[in-house]
Amino acid sequence: MSTDRVRDLALRDGMSVLVGTVDRAGVPACCRAVALQSDDDLATLTVYVPVATSRDVIANVASTKRVAVSTSHPIENVSFQMKGSVREVRLARDDEASFIEYRLGKFAEVLAEIGLPRRITRSVNHSPAFAIEVAVEQIFDQTPGPKAGVAIQ
């Protein structure tokens, strides 16, 4: 699969985004992200996680710099996982808040198609959010099936 195709699929509206980290003792942590974007064809990405629910994730990346970001379409099950090192963690800026709001709205629309009421998805805490800047080192196809786990990049 070409990088362009991966970019188009992984960064489109309505994707569910998960973040995984691990501490120095090997204890993993995870949290749900509220938005994902990349301006350079996934050479780097910015993933947004709610401040309220990402304490362990942020603590881990501060010490290990390692992060995994999974993005999956709830209906099609098309999924990718990006792994890399964290370059920066900062609070999401005011100008990013509308993007987060937009993406959460699109995610709610997709989930509404499969029966989860919009009001429930929209009730997910998404502000304030941390922006985690990641240098992507590997991309994996994670779509369920025999090719799940195959490295794309």
Place this chain on the structure above:
Amino acid sequence: MSTRLADISRCFQGVIPSMVATSDRNGTPNVTYVSQVYVVDEGHVALSCQFFNKTRRNLDENPRVCAEVYDPVTFQAYRLHLRFLRSEKTGPLFETMAVRIEAIASVTGMKGIFKLIAADVFEVLRIEPVEGFLDTPPADACDSVSVDGLRSEIRGLQYVSEKINRAADLESLLDGVLDALDTYFGFSQTMVLLYDECTKRLTTIASRGYGESGVGAEVATGEGLIGTVACERRLLRISRLEAELRYGRAIRREAGGMAPEVPLPGLPDAQSALVIPLSIGDRLIGVLAAEDRDPLRFGEWHEAYLEVVGNQIALGIDRMADDDSSTADRRPPTADSTRDVAPAVESAVESAVDRDTRKRTFTFYRNDDCVFVDGDYLIRNVPGRILWKLLNEWRSGGRTEFTNRELRLDTNLGLPPVKDNLESRLILLRRRLDEKCPDVRLEPVARGRFALRLGSAVELVER
């Protein structure tokens, strides 16, 4: 107070996929969705391993896991801190988890390809609600059975038992059971399929809540949700059927070149299903299936409870078959017994007078034992052969009354020598006639005896 698995049981119904994070020995994390986390007991959970993927490889290098699960009613998230203990490739846990995957694989045409490799078992170290996950803390929505609910469930069990014990025949037993499931459990779409040892297929003999009854619809053992339950003799509860099928289809799309999908019987937009094998020991009697548009319709407690109900139904059906067989005399007919049905010739003449001008054309296809009426499929196999025998007896001699005994003695019908399920085959035939040509009826007239009533002219064609 710490959170227990029992406190968050809704999270494990598989309605919202869970998140699982692992790490390899070098400290590289991995995060992915899993469709369902299974509760093993109050201190352990299990995940299904379908592919030898990164999560599975990581567990061998680092047993620590963080999982996030979601309450499908409130959407509150909970984190489970886990330690991997072992992989089970046989045993009750494995079999229970495998039947669901096999059922979905069967429906999506991936039987034998998409299958459970192992049930990975984890110790639960700690459970914590994800504070601040929702802007507004969720209202407490309790799903445990209320005292009132429990009372009505006990009443329901009593009611089902009574219906089974008092049923005069198999037809009233089946109708009574489906009525009780609707009244006491709110299961408004249900069906009972009986297993035919000769054909290795299940045939719908009773249903409730469907616009068109579906009586006569068949499923092969091992095929689809119902066929898989019959094959594995294990109860199956699915809470987000559509999502499971989408997941299966995603794998099918990636793998390519699979067998065609098996259409699901019943509701086209069912979101949840509960399928219970009806068996006595190892002997399969049939399957009871319930489905609903509500993904949370069937809870964990329904499983244990309805297994009891299922056992009672199986025993009731079997008792009916035994009663019917024990009253039947398998000796050849005597002059006396043929005299029993002689008056029927007269009634045939009478009924001919009442017939309107409508004509029904019944066509029997010898190659596949199918009977069509006016060009539409009616019935096949043993019930088809029975109908053909009755119609031919009527045409040649004008008979309209028949006995179960003579059917049992007719070796051309292909009834098995023991546990022949004749009564259920006659119910199936009667209901199919009611639906497809109500002017041709089979009416019970006494125990083990029934009449063929013709309200139209009949033409018989054999091909």
